[in-house]
Amino acid sequence: QTTEQLVKGATDTSNVLNYGMGYNLQRFSTLNQINKDTVKNLVPVWNYSFNDDRSEESQPLVYQGVIYVTSHNATMAVDAKTGKQIWKTKVEYPAETPRIVCCGIINRGAALYDGKVYRTTLDANVIALDAKTGKELWRQKAADIKEGYSMTVAPLVADGVIITGISGAEFGTRGFIDGWDPATGKHLWRTHSIPSPDEPGGDTWKGDTWKLGGGSTWITGSYDPELNTVYWGIGNPGPFNSAVRPGDNLYTCSVLAMDPKTGKIKWHYQFSPNNPFDYDSVAEMVLADINVEGKPTKVLMDANRNGFFYVLDRTNGKLLAANPYVKVNWATGIDMKTGRPIETDVSKDAREGKKVTVYPSILGGKNWEPMSFNPQTGLAYANTLAFGGRYKTEPVTFKQGEWYLGMDLSDLWEYGDGPRGHLKAIDPLTGKAKWEAPVDIPRFSGVLSTAGGVVFTGALTGEFEAFDADSGKKLWQFQTGSGIEGQPVTWQQDGVQYVAVTSGYGGVYSLFSGDERLAKVPPGGSLWVFAVKQ
Ligand SMILES: O=C(O)c1cc(C(=O)O)c2c(n1)C(=O)C(=O)c1cc(C(=O)O)[nH]c1-2
Numbered sequence: 301q302t303t304e305q306l307v308k309g310a311t312d313t314s315n316v317l318n319y320g321m322g323y324n325l326q327r328f329s330t331l332n333q334i335n336k337d338t339v340k341n342l343v344p345v346w347n348y349s350f351n352d353d354r355s356e357e358s359q360p361l362v363y364q365g366v367i368y369v370t371s372h373n374a375t376m377a378v379d380a381k382t383g384k385q386i387w388k389t390k391v392e393y394p395a396e397t398p399r400i401v402c403c404g405i406i407n408r409g410a411a412l413y414d415g416k417v418y419r420t421t422l423d424a425n426v427i428a429l430d431a432k433t434g435k436e437l438w439r440q441k442a443a444d445i446k447e448g449y450s451m452t453v454a455p456l457v458a459d460g461v462i463i464t465g466i467s468g469a470e471f472g473t474r475g476f477i478d479g480w481d482p483a484t485g486k487h488l489w490r491t492h493s494i495p496s497p498d499e500p501g502g503d504t505w506k507g508d509t510w511k512l513g514g515g516s517t518w519i520t521g522s523y524d525p526e527l528n529t530v531y532w533g534i535g536n537p538g539p540f541n542s543a544v545r546p547g548d549n550l551y552t553c554s555v556l557a558m559d560p561k562t563g564k565i566k567w568h569y570q571f572s573p574n575n576p577f578d579y580d581s582v583a584e585m586v587l588a589d590i591n592v593e594g595k596p597t598k599v600l601m602d603a604n605r606n607g608f609f610y611v612l613d614r615t616n617g618k619l620l621a622a623n624p625y626v627k628v629n630w631a632t633g634i635d636m637k638t639g640r641p642i643e644t645d646v647s648k649d650a651r652e653g654k655k656v657t658v659y660p661s662i663l664g665g666k667n668w669e670p671m672s673f674n675p676q677t678g679l680a681y682a683n684t685l686a687f688g689g690r691y692k693t694e695p696v697t698f699k700q701g702e703w704y705l706g707m708d709l710s711d712l713w714e715y716g717d718g719p720r721g722h723l724k725a726i727d728p729l730t731g732k733a734k735w736e737a738p739v740d741i742p743r744f745s746g747v748l749s750t751a752g753g754v755v756f757t758g759a760l761t762g763e764f765e766a767f768d769a770d771s772g773k774k775l776w777q778f779q780t781g782s783g784i785e786g787q788p789v790t791w792q793q794d795g796v797q798y799v800a801v802t803s804g805y806g807g808v809y810s811l812f813s814g815d816e817r818l819a820k821v822p823p824g825g826s827l828w829v830f831a832v833k834q
Pocket residue numbers: 357402403404406451452453466467468469470516517518535536578580663667668744806807808809
């Protein structure tokens with residue numbers, strides 16, 4: 301896997317080389333053997349067991365007929381045609397690790413480059429394995445789990461540099477993004493998501509608050525090879541209780557445009573300054589070239605956790621559109637001149653310590669589950685969340701390796717009677733849905749769209765599902781045996797189009813939602829591969 305191959309991205313339909321199916325993270329494929337007519341004949345080809353009962357969020361990669369997939373405790377290479385295991389390399393981590401991880405014992409996938417498989421570990425190591433044998437070639441410790449740092453992110457390889465983020469903003473950490481040498485593992489650079497007082501942006505923190513300021517970087521960035529720019533989202537500030545940290549708290553809840561070779565920040569845009577509601581802005585920054593007011597424009601799109609769908613000019617960070625795509629009550633809109641939210645009393649009251657009901661909830665209008673942008677329909681297909689939250693701050697003191705939130709966790713959700721989620725086909729420039737398919741139990745899985753006019757995703761109750769990209773009508777589903785939180789991908793081999801997804805129940809909703817309907821969903825991680833019956 302070379303830089304040239306990675307740049308080709310999803311136009312190379314025989315491989316799936318990176319997280320997001322192409323550097324633009326569009327999760328769109330030009331393949332159309334599986335289409336609106338044939339999808340009803342989709343059948344499983346094989347199923348591969350992970351021998352694991354955690355949440356399986358990994359996006360499979362495919363290279364020359366081999367699938368590379370991760371779980372929290374193993375990296376696996378599987379023959380794409382037969383489902384036979386080629387190698388499996390275990391990942392060990394200290395037994396205390398799960399206690400210091402906020403939202404699920406998971407891993408989101410690997411990166412491929414130069415004959416190696418790169419991944420992160422829950423206890424914050426970056427490792428390189430030989431793609432042929434699974435043998436570990438190098439290992440680097442990015443941070444100390446005892447200090448609250450963990451890793452769930454899939455690495456990005458851009459301009460010959462392995463780039464990784466970090467988790468841990470709920471534990472009084474200070475976030476960063478790292479660059480590593482692919483061949484040796486040498487640490488090349490670190491860019492903190494929270495500047496120190498002497499760096500630009502350092503004045504947006506008071507006193508020592510920056511040291512515990514959070515700003516995790518737990519979802520993989522996108523990359524524009526032409527502009528040689530990486531776009532990486534930054535998480536929430538810590539603690540949630542914003543009275544502890546007055547100021548804008550840069551670069552939390554922002555996107556950073558960075559140079560992959562040096563980690564230097566080219567520009568930033570902050571979505572939610574001084575955010576009290578855990579509105580991490582880590583979710584995928586999807587790149588596309590679309591018409592804005594009649595002009596072809598290089599944009600970045602983000603269905604932000606704060607409930608607004610943003611379109612930015614990715615050459616300079618200028619705001620082009622920001623509209624709600626779910627119910628929002630913490631702000632009435634985004635000021636197009638300043639780029640700042642126009643906040644309501646819900647935000648003011650929350651900051652003053654009053655109990656509020658906020659839309660979206662702390663899980664967001666969309667959580668981490670990646671959307672797909674289909675350049676043929678011009679729509680972004682996203683699994684959105686349709687519930688609010690109750691929110692009240694409380695005093696908080698920092699203790700290393702302990703939760704550092706300053707929020708009352710005893711009463712979190714405002715569910716209502718309706719569906720708790722939708723699959724939406726969103727117009728990026730208006731935030732409006734062309735169609736929406738409601739779902740009682742919200743989805744936390746990725747979305748894939750194809751030139752066959754089909755949108756794939758999966759339910760927490762286990763169904764792998766296909767929808768009509770134009771109408772939202774469900775065309776097909778298959779029960780995978782456990783809940784789906786994976787990220788579907790597609791490729792073709794020897795003239796056959798395949799779709800793969802991991803199944804395995806868990807993740808943030810299972811931990812915190814109290815949704816009793818999920819009690820009957822059995823755990824059990826595995827990888828499914830489907831094709832049209834010949
Ligand atoms: O701030 C962080 O460091 C951090 C990390 C993670 C993670 O690494 O999975 C999640 C979150 N926050 C988070 O806020 C969240 O809602 C969440 C959901 C999930 C999941 O896998 O279902 N992870 C995370």
